[in-house]
Amino acid sequence: MGLIVQKYGGTSVGSLDRIRHVAEKVIETKQQGHDVVVVVSAMSGETNRLVGLVESLAKDPDPREYSVVVSTGEMVSMALLAMCLMESGFPARSYTGAQAQIFTENKCVKARIEGIEPHALKQALQEGIIPVVAGFQGVDSYGNITTLGRGGSDTTAVALAASLEADECQIYTDVDGVYTADPRIVSEARQLSHITFEEMLELASLGAKVLQKRSVELIGKYKVPLRVLSSFHDGPGTLITYEEVAMERPLVSGIAFNRTEAKLSIIGVPDQAGVAAKILTPIGEANIDVDMIVQNKIDDGLTDLSFTVAREDYQKAMSILQKVATSLEAKGVTGDAKIAKISLVGVGMRSHSGVAPKMFQVLGDAGINIQLIATSEIKISVIVDEKYLELAVRALHAAFGLDKEANEEFDPKM
Ligand code: ADP
Ligand code: ASP
Ligand code: MG
Numbered sequence: 001m002g003l004i005v006q007k008y009g010g011t012s013v014g015s016l017d018r019i020r021h022v023a024e025k026v027i028e029t030k031q032q033g034h035d036v037v038v039v040v041s042a043m044s045g046e047t048n049r050l051v052g053l054v055e056s057l058a059k060d061p062d063p064r065e066y067s068v069v070v071s072t073g074e075m076v077s078m079a080l081l082a083m084c085l086m087e088s089g090f091p092a093r094s095y096t097g098a099q100a101q102i103f104t105e106n107k108c109v110k111a112r113i114e115g116i117e118p119h120a121l122k123q124a125l126q127e128g129i130i131p132v133v134a135g136f137q138g139v140d141s142y143g144n145i146t147t148l149g150r151g152g153s154d155t156t157a158v159a160l161a162a163s164l165e166a167d168e169c170q171i172y173t174d175v176d177g178v179y180t181a182d183p184r185i186v187s188e189a190r191q192l193s194h195i196t197f198e199e200m201l202e203l204a205s206l207g208a209k210v211l212q213k214r215s216v217e218l219i220g221k222y223k224v225p226l227r228v229l230s231s232f233h234d235g236p237g238t239l240i241t242y243e244e245v246a247m248e249r250p251l252v253s254g255i256a257f258n259r260t261e262a263k264l265s266i267i268g269v270p271d272q273a274g275v276a277a278k279i280l281t282p283i284g285e286a287n288i289d290v291d292m293i294v295q296n297k298i299d300d301g302l303t304d305l306s307f308t309v310a311r312e313d314y315q316k317a318m319s320i321l322q323k324v325a326t327s328l329e330a331k332g333v334t335g336d337a338k339i340a341k342i343s344l345v346g347v348g349m350r351s352h353s354g355v356a357p358k359m360f361q362v363l364g365d366a367g368i369n370i371q372l373i374a375t376s377e378i379k380i381s382v383i384v385d386e387k388y389l390e391l392a393v394r395a396l397h398a399a400f401g402l403d404k405e406a407n408e409e410f411d412p413k414m
Contacts (some may be wrong), residue, residue: 002167003035003125007135007157010044011174012231013077022231023084025172026130030090035125037164038132039157040081042073047136047150063108067137067147071097074134074153082132092130095120097137097145102156104138104146111146112214113138113155116163133160151212158215162222169224171211172231177238178203178210180402181255186394188403192253194239199253199345202379206343207258216240251348251355252400257393259340259386261291262314263371264307264321268331271303278328279305282320288313292341292374292383302331306372308383311337339371340389343381344396356380362399368392 006029008022022038029036042050050070054061078094085092100121104111124131135153138146148155154171161169178200179189195203197220204213210228219226219240229237269275276295283290293307309317314337325333349355356373359380363370368391372383384392397403 001033003037003164004029005037005039005157005161005164005166005169007039007153007169007171008041008081008231009153009171009173010041010046012172013040013042013081014044016080018231019077019080019084022081022172023088023090025231026081026085027088027090030130034167036130037121037125037160037166038081038130039135039153039160040074040077040132041135041153043077046073046076064144067108067145071134071137071145071147074136078132078134082130085130085132090130091128092132093124095131095133097134097156098139098143100131100133100160102133102138102159104140104148106140106142106144108140108144108146110149111138111140113148113159113218116159118160118163121160121164149212149214151209152214154212154215155218158218158222158224158226161224161226162218167225169219169226170237171215171226171228173210173228174230174232175210176230176233176235177228178208178254180253181393181397182208182257185257185390186255186397188394188397190403192238193236194241195253196347197240197242198378199347200240202343202345202376203254203256206256206341206345206379206381207260208254208256250346250401251352252344252346252402253348254345255342255393255396255400255402256345257340257342257389259389260311261308261339261341261383262311262317262335262337263339263383264309264314264317264333264335265304266306266321266325266328266330266333267304268298268302269305269325269328270330271297271301275303275328276305279321279324280307282324283307283309283317286316286320288317288320292372292381294372308339308341308372336371338386339383340386340392341381341383342389342392342396343379344400345379347378349378349380358399359396362395363392366391366395368395 082092082094101117135156181189183189201216291308368388
């Protein structure tokens with residue numbers, strides 16, 4: 001007996017049949033004696049459709065109206081699921097973000113949740129009513145509808161689980177759990193029975209969209225017990241853990257990748273103190289986030305600097321960089337929007353060296369040139385030409401033994 005927050009993603013509520021199936025799963029959980037709060041996404045494809053409508057009307061849509069439009073997808077699913085539960089004889093009630101009192105910062109798009117007042121939900125639970133909450137939305141202090149960024153229903157579920165002190169937060173999706181790599185790209189990817197919170201945070205930050213990054217930040221903050229499961233097949237899913245069981249740690253737990261960045265370089269800049277700041281400050285002032293940065297001295301007195309930004313900011317960053325190049329009397333600027341970032345993640349890297357050289361060797365053997373490298377305690381990321389993405393991920397997946405059950409053994413000599 002306890003409280004479970006269950007979140008069902010877009011594919012899981014993608015049709016009336018799928019919604020009926022979700023209702024059955026919720027009822028099953030109730031019949032096991034648990035209280036359930038359900039969070040739903042929009043039906044699959046619906047948020048993209050709504051974003052498309054907005055973007056075809058306005059180049060730079062008004063954030064308030066954008067959120068009003070795109071938040072409607074979740075409202076359709078919540079009410080359909082509540083009706084479906086009622087049809088089966090289980091009292092249920094749908095709640096928008098505002099009705100569930102999910103308060104966000106005063107920023108209509110990609111807003112952060114600041115707090116939840118779960119009185120209405122608690123009251124419903126006490127009355128034996130199943131609350132079905134719209135994911136991805138909240139309300140700001142002016143009463144505006146806000147949205148939480150793409151994939152934000154995960155964050156709604158985790159925030160509700162933390163606020164209601166739920167016994168478990170279950171994220172139901174269209175794959176069986178968290179895998180060693182995106183199973184849609186790497187057919188040999190293996191489902192993980194558990195993964196540490198830190199590794200999940202890196203994977204989510206580096207492109208594995210199975211959980212929104214902010215939802216992982218929140219589970220870490222509130223130590224929410226969380227499991228990722230399939231709404232299509234029964235199974236144990238993947239548990240997020242907070243303790244490292246040292247003996248069991250493989251060196252590399254997973255591979256993440258994205259094609260959402262672009263690379264820019266400024267060539268032959270006079271190498272003086274403060275030059276990196278002169279280049280990157282105007283980029284930051286234009287609200288463009290810089291991810292990887294590499295500065296490289298080429299010959300006496302000159303330096304090159306390369307960095308990556310979100311692909312959607314590429315043109316804007318390029319025109320700023322061109323101006324900077326003129327004022328610094330640099331030799332020139334170049335850029336490439338067709339790059340991919342591939343990252344190996346694993347807490348085992350803390351205690352073992354040798355992962356980076358092996359990664360570079362594997363890519364070299366496959367004829368893949370590495371353009372930029374960044375490392376942290378538990379991850380190594382490289383930038384390569386986008387056309388090599390799948391080849392690189394598959395080669396690394398095999399070389400690090402991720403397709404095998406026992407991938408602890410590591411031979412640094414290969
Ligand atoms: P939902 O609509 O349920 O929120 P998402 O599409 O947001 O589902 O996330 C699930 C998808 O995440 C999977 O279909 C899979 O393609 C992708 N994915 C990327 N990396 C991983 C990974 N390491 N493990 C599992 N799924 C992953
Ligand atoms: N429907 C929203 C999206 O597609 C939120 C979510 O599904 O988590 O991004
Ligand atoms: Mg998602």
